[in-house]
Amino acid sequence: MNLPPAGRSTEDLLAEIARLKEHDLPVRGGQVTAYVYDTGRAAVHDAATRAYLEMLEVNCLDPTAFPSVVAMERQVVGAVSDLLGGGHGIFTSGGTESIMLAVKAARDFAAAKDRATADSATADSATADGATADGAARRLAPGERPNLVLPVTAHPAFHKAAHYLGVEVKPVPVDLETYKVRPGDVAAAIDERTILVVVSAPSYPQGVIDPVEEVAALAARAGIPCHVDACVGGWLLPWLREAGAPVPPFDLSVPGVTSLSCDLHKFGYAPKGASVLLFADPAMRRKAYFASADWPGYTIINATVQSSRSAGPLGGAWATLQALGREGYLELGRATWEATRRLRDGLSGIPGLRVLGEPESSLVAFTGADVDVFVLADEARARGWFLQPQLSYAGIPANLHVTVTGVTLAGVDAMLKVIAESAHAARERGPAVLPEGLVELVAGLDLEAIDDATFAELSASVGVDLRPGSGQPEMAMVNAVLDALPPASREAVLVRFLSVIYGD
Structure with a gap:
């Protein structure tokens, strides 16, 4: 029984x-190099926690009922706008929601533009011919998707976002030396149905910054909005630049950039x-909003995907920005850049390991020439360190990802020691050996049937225990299986993993 018959004490x-x-x-502590961001400053985290709790029960649904929401959001969004080239913003629950709203705004902006063009063409036709031309000049034919x-x-x-909003994705390859997109490839992919061009600052997998200026310029010439995904880098790159890192222009000050996403729960440490999602044009921001008057209840106007939502995260973000201030973030930027430099230099000295590309941020990915990186990750986890595995894709080899944060500098030497020991141990163990025919078996399974x-039993056969409370599993075998599968099969397997983990 999940609900107790009587209330339980706080203790x-x-x-x-x-x-x-x-x-x-x-x-806390920097030994988990993904998912969490640590300043190493207990007082800052305490301030954020207390502010979060103070705003926990305040509902962002109606800003006229809770003016504190408006005051805090204006300050938080204003700080991001000041740092990243201006703009008009929305406070959201995270990068996925910011991106969802950016795509919605671009889709609705394009649709409105198409309607205006069609109406103009219809009016011109009526003036010339005395009759209307139904649907004239629309960019999308019936059944076509942007x-x-x-x-x-x-x-x-x-x-x-594309899946939820009925939009098609046109992926473009990256240069396999720099891991950056080539502007010419982007230009070749744009067609009459394109509603948005995307670049990353930086891209998460290798921590490199796409050529924002060039791509934004070609998007502008085509009359298409350009979104910069700076969810990771938005509140990091400006401080790294001040610390001496060679960070190219990437924000809303770049001509042609029309929107930008910046997560404060990453390098804002909230x-x-x-x-925060910023738009260069307030008219585009309005396209991210949702309003409905098609019911007899209370007024519905939402700036985000959610309706009712706690103001706790807003309070926590506001307090973190206020507690650290400009000097605090600059100090964290200096420490982060120094730790990144030392990590990259240290990795280059470990036999068999190679950093992918030349990251301009504090996200570092490395692969192994004679080392199974998935086994290396398990060895590091056994030593108390989490290094994030990344599967091979589009010519990019399987690798391990490290997100360097403000607290990493104090432990970077310990991290390098663990990586070196783990690489040696992985080399001695050898790569994960898959049972003969396993990949073909998984690829051929009808997982819906x-x-x-049954899926849990299959997982157990390769050493993965999905039962609750089974602790941190070794993942080399399952990562090796996933790495050998095509993306569609990977996705189907991952969905089943999630289904088994959460159960009924």
Whole structure:
């Protein structure tokens, strides 16, 4: 029974939470190099936590009922706008929601533009011929879908947004030396159905910045909006630049950039979920909004995908920005850049390892010439360090990803020592050996035809225990299987993993 017959004490509940978290990765200290962002400053996190709790029960649904929401959001969005070239913004729950709204705004903006063009053409035809021309000059024929043009390294949130919003994705390859998109390839992919061009600053997989100026310029010449995904880099790159990093222009000050997403729960170090979506034109921001008067209840006008939502994340973001201030972020930027430099230099000295590209940010990916990186990741996890595996894709080899944060500098030497030891151990263990025929078996499975229990048994056969409370699993085998499968099969397998983990 999930609901207790009577209420439980706070002490009892907190004790159970501690038990449930027993196998969680640590969120402080820098040994988890993905998912969490740590300043190493307890006072800042305390301020954010207290502000979060103070705003926890305030509802962002109606800003006229809670003016504190408007005041805080204006300050938070204003700080991001000041740092990233101006613009008009929306506070959202995270990068995925910011990206979802950017795609919605571009889709609706294009649709409005098409209607205006069609209406103008119809009026011109009526004037000339005394009759109307139905649907004249519309860009989309019936049944056609608008499309996004983006690099293969762009975040899957764009694919998710396209899936939800009825938009097609046109992926463009990246240069396999620099891992950046080539402007010429973007230009070749644009067609009459393109509603948005996307670049990353930086792209998550290798931490490199796409050529924003060139791509934004060609998008502008084509009359198409250009979105910069700076979810990771928006609140990082300006401070790295001040610390001496060679960061090219990427924000709304770049001609042709029409929108930009920036997560504050990443290098803004705010509690999750906190992100800001900026638009160069307030008319485009209005296209991200949703309003409905088609019912007899209360007024519906939403700036985000959500309606009712806690102001806790907004309060936490506001407090974090205020607690750190410009000097605090600059100090964190300096420490982050120094840690990144030392990590890159250290990795180059470990036999068999190679950094992919030349990251302009503090996201570093490395691969192994004679080392199975998935086995290396398991060895590092056994030593208390989490390195994020990334599967091979579009000519990019399987690799491990490290997000360097403000707290990393204090532990970068320890991290390099663990990576070197883990590489040596992985080399001695050898690569993950897949049972003969397993990949073909998985690829040929009709996953819709088997139940979760059967899938769990299949997972257990390759050493992956999906039962709750089973702790941190070794993942080299499952990553090797996924790496050998085509993307569509990977997706189907991952959906079943999630289904089994959460159960009924």
